[in-house]
Amino acid sequence: MLFRPGQKGAAHVDIVVGVVGPHDLVADVATICEQQPSVRVERFAYAHESEAPAIVEANTRLVDAWLFTGVIPYTLAAEQLQRPAGYVDYTGATLLNALVRLLREGHDITRLSIDTLAAAEVNAVFTEADIPTDNLSALAFRPGVTSEKLVRFHRKNAAAGSVAITCVSSVYSELREDITILRLVPSWHSIQTSIRQLLLVTTNQVQEESQVVLGIVEAAPGSPELDGDVAAEAAALAGTAARYGDAQRLIVTTRGQLSAATDQLTSAPLLRRLAAGRSEARIGFGLGRTVAESEVLARRAIARARTHGPVSAVASFRHDIDILLEAGPEPTSVQSARQQPSIGVIAARVGLSVQTVQRLRDFVASADEQGLTTRDIAAELGVQQRTARRILQRLELAGFAERTGHLSLVSAGRPLTLYRLRV
Structure with a gap:
């Protein structure tokens, strides 16, 4: 449910x-x-x-x-x-089914042109089926490869006697009256x-988005209209507000609402509003699997916030992850932080050492533009993949990493997620 x-x-x-x-x-x-x-x-x-x-x-x-x-x-x-x-995915059984169909129709399956699929994947299927690959032509899809280019690819090979296999409906529609072509459909x-x-x-x-979040708010003693201001912020988060001891207030909301209100946990506009006209205002958000765990994490977050000055907001997660959302009376904008974030700011926000962030920044500068995987990060930092995954999670939560797609593997296994780092 x-x-x-x-x-x-x-x-x-x-x-x-x-x-x-x-x-x-x-x-x-x-x-x-x-x-x-x-x-x-x-x-x-x-x-x-x-x-x-x-x-x-x-x-x-x-x-x-x-x-x-x-x-x-x-x-x-x-x-x-x-x-x-x-x-x-169209490789494996999908491609084998197509070969069997062509064979039944009397076609030579050793002379083929295949689009979209990577040559290595196609060769692996043919080799496993003990089919020669000498007269096999494959044009993998990549950015910049258009349907027009695929049409020209198949026409050229058909002139040399090849049968075409396409994964693209527009290519099939263009060529089916002119050459022998089979359209792959997923199994x-x-x-x-x-x-x-x-x-x-x-x-x-x-x-995760439905996960209950507890936020502890504390302000300067005797802050006027604090209850009303906190209630207004809670309402904006589709949550509720309550007293939490004598000097603190509690906001109850969900992770989805908090993420939307904090630009995916990269800023804290509600902190700025609560700090207006007050010498102190701090917020500690706890994001756990249960309400009890969220409360424990919220207490840890508010304690962390106190170490960052009179105006600060921190979000705390499981596995000792603490993210500094904002600190100071005039927080640096998220935009400028994203354009050229300092190593110290990143380290403070994601809970990593300055040395680790510096190594990541150097690695990103020399890495392939298509993105980085947990395997890449693990190899560069000399850590296990689960540790690299946790580092990427921290960077993503703080807005310094985003997922850009997946890297398909030639061997069996789930595709690796690609990340773009802004460190």
């Missing part, structure tokens, strides 16, 4: 998955998605894959997650993605695998 903030009286709500792709594939993928418990599907079909970014941008608020029928629309829409997203197994992985990520995020 999933509970959403701001919805009263509902026992649970479904996870809404937006399926994006050509009309026929959207129907097939959506049907399998709807077989999953507590899932509702919104169908977004396009005539051409170039429409995917506009679809995502216009409908983000309607869904909890996006599932694309292939890697191309997923990649094209990557910059617009603000929700968990995944795509259906039931690949769709099942993709939706289950996506639901796992999305469920965790929805549960």
Whole structure:
């Protein structure tokens, strides 16, 4: 059962998955998605894959997650993605089924041109099936590869006697009257695998956003109208306010509401408002798995806030993660911090040493532009991957890292998440 903030009286709500792709594939993928418990599907079909970014941008608020029928629309829409997203993979059983079909129709499956899929993945499937790869041509999709380029690729190979296999509906529509071409469609197994992985990520995020947050507020003794001001801030967070001892007030809200009000935990506008006209104002937010744990973490956060001066806000999480949201009467803007954050500011906000942040900054300067993975960070810092994952989590929570996609692996295993670091 999933509970959403701001919805009263509902026992649970479904996870809404937006399926994006050509009309026929959207129907097939959506049907399998709807077989999953507590899932509702919104169908977004396009005539051409170039429409995917506009679809995502216009409908983000309607869904909890996006599932694309292939890697191309997923990649094209990557910059617009603000929700968990995944795509259906076409390698493995999907490609083998296509080869069997071509073989039954009497085609030579040793002379093929295949688009979208990486050459290494295609070669692995052919080698496992004991099919020669000498006359196999593969053009993997990457940014800048257009459907027009794929059409030219297949025409050139068809002139040399190859049969074409495409993952792109627009390419198939363009060529099906001219050459022998088969369009790959995702298998039931690949769709099942993709939706289950996506639901796992999305469920965790929805549960986190619904997580109860406790915020302890303290101000200068005798602060006028403190109760009214705290109540107003709690209302803005769709939460409640209460007295918490003689000198403190308590705000109860959810992680989703707090994240929205603090620019994903990178600033604290409510601290500035509460500090207006007061010599002291501090807030400590606790984000735990239970109310009791959140209270313990809130107490730790307010204690940490006291060490940062008379005006400060800190958020505390499990695993000893403390994030300084803001400190001082005139906090540095999030924008300027993001443009050129000092190493000291980053270290204080995410709870890392200055030396570690400096090593990350040097590494980012020389790294590939496509992004970094936990494996990259672990290798650079000489730590285990779970430690690297925790470091990336801290940076992401503080707004110094963002997820940009996934790195597909040639060998078996889940794709690695790519991060862009702003350190």
